[in-house]
Amino acid sequence: EPEVTQTPSHQVTQMGQEVILRCVPISNHLYFYWYRQILGQKVEFLVSFYNNEISEKSEIFDDQFSVERPDGSNFTLKIRSTKLEDSAMYFCASGGREDGYTFGSGTRLTVV
């Protein structure tokens, strides 16, 4: 069964450093998403991406965040200057036009 692949599974970074989280969505999907889940809290929407541009973003997705699809297979989330409160599980998801979204296993980001 097709799956969304995320790397790395765990990333530790120092406060103020830039991190890039990587995702390989399902190949025939057109819509791509990033979500995050702070420990013990809800899964929260960050951004959706379609046709090489952001289609929707949440209040969380401020200027410190950016997304990119650098080639035909990868989808990345960059956090420019990490803060302690950015520590969370980050999930990439992809979907077609009329179905639910398929999530990856996540990257656990720890900012120290």
Add this chain to the structure above:
Amino acid sequence: QKEVEQDPGPLSVPEGAIVSLNCTYSNSAFQYFMWYRQYSRKGPELLMYTYSSGNKEDGRFTAQVDKSSKYISLFIRDSQPSDSATYLCAMKSGQAGTALIFGKGTTLSVSS
């Protein structure tokens, strides 16, 4: 008022029991409703996807949507220990590219 409310549990049942999981929501624009299963430190796994009101059955799982009451349910028949996980409801107002809004999740434990 929170957009999506879900009783966090925990909910403990014996093997073979029928489980009922529920969510309420406040945004009448929600049209698409999903149930995800999440194991510890893993990504959400799509179980059920429904559009508008009505019932949908898939094996031991039945999803119900009552838009007039802004209430959705997931029923699990003949529950198994492998069903032990956190169950997340999620919903959105539009089709592809729209943000999924999640409930906090209900933790279910099925004992053998």
